Amino acid sequence: MRTKQLGVLASALALLLAGCGSPGAPVDPAPVGSVQPPTPANAVVETDVAADGGTEDECNVEASLPADGNIAAGSTMAEIRERGHLVAGVDQNTYLFGFRNPTTGQLEGFDIDIAKQVAEAIFGDPDAIRFRAISSAQRIPALQNGDVDIVVRTFSITCERRAEINFSTVYYVAGQRVLVNESSDAESISDLGGKRVCAAKSSTSLKNIAKVETKPVPVSVDDWSDCLVMLQQGQVDAVSTDDTILAGMAQQDPTTKIVGERFTDELYGIGIPKDDEDMVRFVNSVLETVRGGQWQQSYDRWLRERLGAAAPPKPLYQ
Missing domain, CATH: 3.40.190.10 (Periplasmic binding protein-like II)
Structure with missing residues (x-):
């Protein structure tokens, strides 16, 4: 009887030791690469911004x-x-x-x-x-x-x-200027050739960006707040619109700065x-x-x- 009890005890000890063994290298069931921040809804890199339907000489704007x-x-x-x-x-x-x-x-x-x-x-x-x-x-x-x-x-x-x-x-x-991150070297809209510059859809700002000789890349969004988000996430290099709107953005995010002189008059x-x-x-x-x-x-x-x-x-x- 004692021999049988010792055999059961030995078997139990062997099972316990087996359970404490190494489980091996962990398996990652879903490897994840770098995750990009989401782009605001309806954000578009514009390749052909429509020109104005007429020139300002055709009416007295004011x-x-x-x-x-x-x-x-x-x-x-x-x-x-x-x-x-x-x-x-x-x-x-x-x-x-x-x-x-x-x-x-x-x-x-x-x-x-x-x-x-x-x-x-x-x-x-x-x-x-x-x-x-x-x-x-x-x-x-x-x-x-x-x-x-x-x-x-x-x-x-x-x-x-x-x-x-x-x-x-x-x-x-008002007048159009440029908002960039405080670490940016850009001093005007002309310094942003080939860079993505954000503005709101159907705004005069979008058309003014497209007219710049150094060819910044216009990016359009539904609302100006989307431009600030994209600048913060590194999805655009700058925001360009009226200085009134940029002043609000700069106050909301002190890591940004307004650069350059006004290059339009917005009435x-x-x-x-x-x-x-x-x-x-x-x-x-x-x-x-x-x-x-x-x-x-x-x-x-x-x-x-x-x-x-x-x-x-x-x-x-x-």
């Missing part, structure tokens, strides 16, 4: 209809008043001009302040307004389809755009449907009032620290 602040019965403004709110197409991704405050969830910025002044003039209440967040490419279609009453979204006035919609007088003058106007000439005159009247004080207050709050002193541009009428 001139708008004379101001008229009356709200007549049956006018566009009267219809908006009857509805109970103004509908404004704006940006929600451009820091300092049109962005959503992460703390309050409210839209804020220089353009938001301007849009609220139009609502104030119609209703006596700056908050009688509904914002519709749109991309650069959606600005003209939103007006043509009647989705919005106005567009206040860093909207540069061009002759090509004037053929499709109406514009107010110029309420802000911002409020976009209005083509047939609503009474609304154009009314908005121009609002801007006359805004230039008297509200413009400076808003500029000093949002932009002065980054862009220095400035004053509202004088209106030019047809």
